[in-house]
Amino acid sequence: MKAWPSIGQIRWGWFLAAAAVLLLWPVFADTHTPTVLLIWALFALSLGLMWGYAGLLSFGHSAYFGLGAYTYAIAVINIGESTVPLLLAVLVPAVVAAVIGAMMFYGRISDVYMGVITLVVTLILFKFMSATAGDQYAIGDARLGGFNGIPGFPILNVPGMPEISLFGVPMYYIAAVSLLGCYLISRWILARSFGRVLVGIRENEARCELLGYSVPAYKTAIFTISAAMAGLAGCLFANWTEIVTPGVFSLRSAAEVIVWTIVGGVGTLIGPVLGAMALGMVKLLLGEQTVIDNSLLLGLILVVVVLAIPRGVVPALQGWWRGRARIRVQRAGHGRVRQRATTVRSGESATGWRRDAPGGSRASAEAPGTGGRLPAQRAVRP
Amino acid sequence: MSDAVVETIDLTMRFGGVTAVDHVNFTLRERELRCLIGPNGAGKSTFFKCLTGQYRLTSANGRVFIRGADVVGMRPHEVVRMGVGIKTQVPSVMNGLTVTENLWLAARRAHGWARSTAEVQRVIDEVGLADIARRQVGELAHGQRQMVEIGIVLAQDPWLVLLDEPAAGITGAEVERLVVLIRQINQSASVVVVDHDMEFVRMLGSTITVFHQGAVLTEGLAPQVLADARVREVYIGNRTQ
C-alpha cells in the first residue's frame, strides 16, 4: 500500500528529458536570454516550494532574492574571488529569513499578517538601499551606491582561479544546474517526513500541533530553505545583469514572482518554473516595445488568472488531463473501474490544493458572506 | 498524587468576567476511564483545553500534572509529545489529505519511518477504516470523520486519551462500535471522554464527573449520578422530587 501520493516522486523520464534539453541547448542556440529565464525560474521555484506545499505566502520574497544579489556584489568586491561570495549569497538571505521567520512563526501570526510583514521587510530594504548614495555608505570596499546600485563587480570565476571568469555559456550552465539541483532538492524534501508534515501544516496547522509537531519550527525551516534558494537566484541574477540596484527589492519584483508562481500553478513545482520562464519571456519581449504597457499586461494576466484559473495553469491542465482519463474509463462502462479511477484521483490529494485553504491560519479574520465573526469576539465554548 | 495520570489542583480559567473553570480539583488514575458530563457552558471543553495546553496556562491558573509532570505553561505539541492524544470538539483533521495520510502523519511523529506504515495499518484495522482508507477526509460524512480523528489519536500510541464529544453526530450501531473501541483503548491507555449523549455515557459504564458552571458538581458511577436530583436539576433546570 503506497502511503503517500506523488509529491515526493520524481518522474525521471520527464526530468531527464528536460535536463537533456537544458544541457544541450547551448549547442543550438544563444544562451543569454535563457540564462535569466532559468534564474527567474529558480526564484519562482523557491516561492512555489514554500507557498504550494507549506501554505506560506511571502509577499516580499524579493527581499531574499535581493539580499543574495547584494551580498554577492559586496562580498566579491571585498574578497576578489567568487567562491566565498557565492556561499555568502546563499547564507545571508537564509540567516535573515531564519530570524524573521522565527519572529513571525513563533509569534503565531496569521497568513494576512505574514503577508504584511514580509512585504514591509522588502519595502524597508528597498528604501534603505535607495537612500545609500554617497561615499559614506560602503561595506568594506563596496559602495552601496543608492538608487544607482553597485556596478562593475567581478563575475563568478572558477573556484580558486580568479582570472578565469565564467562569463557567457558557463554562466548558463551554472544557472541550469542550479535550477535542476534545487528542483531535486525540493522533491527530496517533499519526499521526506519533513515535506509531508509541511503539507499537513498547510492543511490543518492546529491538528499538526496536536499531533506533537512544533509548527513554528517547521515553518521557519522551510522559510529559510526557500530564502536560500531565492538568494542563490539573486546571486546569479547579479552576475547576469552585472549590476545590482535596489529594484531587486521593489514591489514590482515581489509582485512578479508571485504572478509567475500563480499563473504557473501553486501546488506544483514545475508550475512556477514554467510560469516564470513563460512570463519572463513575455516581460523581456514587452520591454523592447512601447505599444502595450508592461504593467497593464501583467496586471491583466494576474486578474484573469485569479478569476478564471484559481489554481494556476499547470494544475488546471493536470486536472483536465485526469478528467479526460476518467471519462475514458467511464465510457468503458464498468462501474467498478470508475470507482477505482475516482479513488486514484483521491489518492493524489496533496496536489488538490486551494489557495485559500481554510483551517490553515489561526487568527485570520473571517470573511464576509460566511456569517463570520471577528476573531476577538468568537464565543468561547465551554 | 502517586499513581495519578492527571491531576489538577485549583485549576481556574477566566475569560473576561466569565469563570469558565472554577478551582477544579480533578484526579484520574492510571488506566481509568472517566466521563465528563454537564450542560452547555459548564466548562468541560475549556477544562480539556487547559489540560492540553491549548489554553496557555500560568501559575495563576492553578496546577496541572500529567503523570507527575507539571504542564503549566507548556504548548500543546509539548504536552502531546509526552504521550497524550487529543480529539477535539469539532473534528480537526486534514481535509485535503486521505485517511491514510492523516494517520501516517500521526504515526510518524511517534514512530520511525519504518514502523509508521505498519502502525497505520494497525489503526485502520482496529478502528475499522479499511473501506475509506484511500478517501479524502474532506469528502467523508461527519461520523466517519469522527472515527478518523479517533484513529489519528490512536496512531500516536498515547497513554492518555482525551476525547471531546466523540459520539457527536453519530447514532445507533456506530455508537456501539465506538463504545467497544473506547473500551479497547482503555486496555492500554487512560481515557477521559466528554460528551452530552447520556445513552452513550451510560453504555460506557465508567465513573462520571459532572461539571456545572465551571466546577465539579458531583462524581460517581452512572446509576447514582444519573439518579442524583441536583444533576437532573442542572440539566433540566427545575426541581424534581
Add this chain to the structure above:
Amino acid sequence: MDYAAVVVLQILYMIAFLALISAGLAIVFGMMRVINLAHGEFVMLGGYTTLACDRAGIDIWFAMLVIAPLVVGLVGLIIERLVIRFLYGRMIDTMLATWGLSLLLIGLVTLIFGSSAVSVAAPLPGYQLGEFQMGGYNLFIILVTLVLYVAMWVVLRHTRLGLVARGAMQNAEIASALGYNPRTVYMVTFTIGAALSGLAGGVLAPLTGLLPASGGAYIGQAFIAVITGGAGAVIAGTLASTGLFGVVSQLVSFAYSPVIGEIAMLALAIILLRLMPQGISGRFFRNSQ
C-alpha cells in the same frame, strides 16, 4: 518655540496624511475584510482626475472635493461588480486580484498621461511662522482629514446606513435579517471606500507630484496603518495607528533624515504587528467604532 510649533504642525500633517490615505482602505478592510491592494491606485486616480479637471479649467476646489471622489467611486463600483464580488471569502485571492488591478491601472494611466511626473499648483498661499515658511495648504489637509473622520464617525454611529454597515461587518446574516442584501451593502461599502480614496488623492494632488507609480507609496503606508490599526474599530484603530506612525516617523525624520523616518515607521509596524496580532483595535478598542 517657533521650531516646536513647526514640529507639531509637521506631525499633525503627517498624521493627517496617513489617516487620509488610509480612510478608504480602512472602511473596506474593516467592513469587509477585503484587502484592496489597488487602493494606492485609487488615490493616484483621484490625483489625476484633479489634474485633468484643472487642465480643463474646472475650479480646483470643486475638482478635488467633488469630482475626484465621484470619478474614483465610479471606478470602484465597476471594479467591485467585475472582479471583487467573485472573490469574497478568498482573502489571498482578493489581494492578488487587486494587485493585478493596481498594475492594470498604472498601465492605463501611463498610457493616457504618460509616465513623467506632473504637478498641480497648490491653491492656498504659504504663511510665515516665525522664521519658517510654511505651506498653507497643509493646514487645509489637516482640516479635511478632521472633517472626514468626524463625518465617518457620525455616519457609522448615528445613521441607519452606519448601523447596517456595522451589523454587516459583524455578521453578514444580520444585514439580511434587517432586510438588506449583504451583497448590496458590500457594493456600497466598496464604492464609498473608493470614493474616499479618490478624495484623498484629489486633495493631496497639489502637495505631492503625480506619477502613475505614486500609488505604490500610498498603498504601503496605508496598508500598514490599516492592518496595524486592526479591523475591530475602523476609526479608532486607524487614528491610533496613524497617530503613532505620524509621531514616530516625523520625530525620527527630524532627528536623522526622512528616509530613516520612513524606515523607522516600517520597523515600528513590524514590532506592533508582532506584539498585537489583532491590531491596535483588537487589543484596546474592543467595543468602539
